[in-house]
Amino acid sequence: MGCGIIKSSYECAACILRQVKEVIDLSCSDEKLKFELMSDCINIMAKDFRDSQPNGLATVVNQYVKEKTGCEDPYSKQKEVSSEIALSLMPKVKEILKADDGLETYVKAAIVGNILDFGAYDVNTDFKALITNNLNENLSINDIEEFENALNSHDEVLYLVDNAGEIVFDRLLIEKMKEYDVNVVVAVISSPIVNDACMKEAVDAGLDELAYIITMGCDSGGIVEEMFSDDFRKVFDESRFIVSKGMANYEGLTEMDLDGKDVFSLLCSKCSPISRNLAIEVGSFVLKKL
Structure with a gap:
């Protein structure tokens, strides 16, 4: 719950x-x-x-x-910078994964990427330093056993991405998840909003090499159920296993009926309201079964 x-x-x-x-x-x-x-x-x-x-x-x-x-993508430059930051940090992240290739380490790598968020921080934030300082952060909420059980129990997962740049880190977790013989469907927004990932960013990050990419049919910041396209609603309704990245998706999912689904939220809590809701400190890493 x-x-x-x-x-x-x-x-x-x-x-x-x-x-x-x-x-x-x-x-x-x-x-x-x-x-x-x-x-x-x-x-x-x-x-x-x-x-x-x-x-x-x-x-x-x-x-x-x-x-x-009429400005379709005001954060276009910031999204490019986000991807550059993420790629520059990959050698450090891969060193950590080489030392410990367990599922939890990949989950933490995906969550540290959630720091790359211009919705929560401003354009002058030193994201590279912020991520580097949190590379070894532990999970404050850690439902890793339930997550691994879901990977062993389902043959497909719907992966709700969040920010550009962050999806470079998501790629690592998706590669690990595929070792469990699950097909991965990645959902992105249909057109730009803030620095959220669209189809272009997902393809640029190579997610199309690992997963089938679909759009939600809207430009919402995170899941907003009433904005779903009919096609995405069908996919969402039929999905029994969902991985959700970031605070906005978490906020939206709390509004929805998730009975019968295995839904996991992966996020870095960057504000007081989310932290209070989850009973954790601001800046905490979370892998939570909803």
Whole structure:
């Protein structure tokens, strides 16, 4: 079971507005338009904030900015930098995996990649140092036995990726999972939002060499059930084993009926609301069966 449905806390407003300011700055240079966009986003949030779900509300205001500015991919440069950072760290990560090639080590490698998140951090964050300092972090929630049992019990897994750059680390875990004779289906968003991975980033990372890649039919930040395409809804409903990366996907999954599914959330907790929900410290690594 999960830890309860996640609704927006008072802290979520400040976090979403910080991220909105960043996407506005990256999307346009017209100061008048910037003011209008921020004013509109504040009004959208004020209307829906009380009963909102964090990643759903963040998705709505990001989609609004994209529609009004016509800037399809404001984080394109940041996504390229994320991939460069991830690739530069691969030698260190592979040294760790060479010393211990157990499943848990690969899980931790995938989770450390979840630090590469411009939604949670700002564009000036030293991600390389942050990841390097956490390469040997242990799991605060560790459902590794259940995870390995699921790998031994199913012949297919739906893998919900999160951020560009991060998926370079996901590739390592997917390679390890395939040793359990499971087919892997990777789900990406259909068009850009913040620095989340789309089809291009997944292919660039070589995930198409290991898995069948599909899109969710939307540009949501993490799982937002009402935005699924019909095709993705069918895949999701029929999937009995799901691996979910990141906080936004975790938030969305807590809203859904997951009965009968083996669902595992892999994330680095980067905010207080998620950390409170999971009863862990900010910065903790999590492998949790929902």
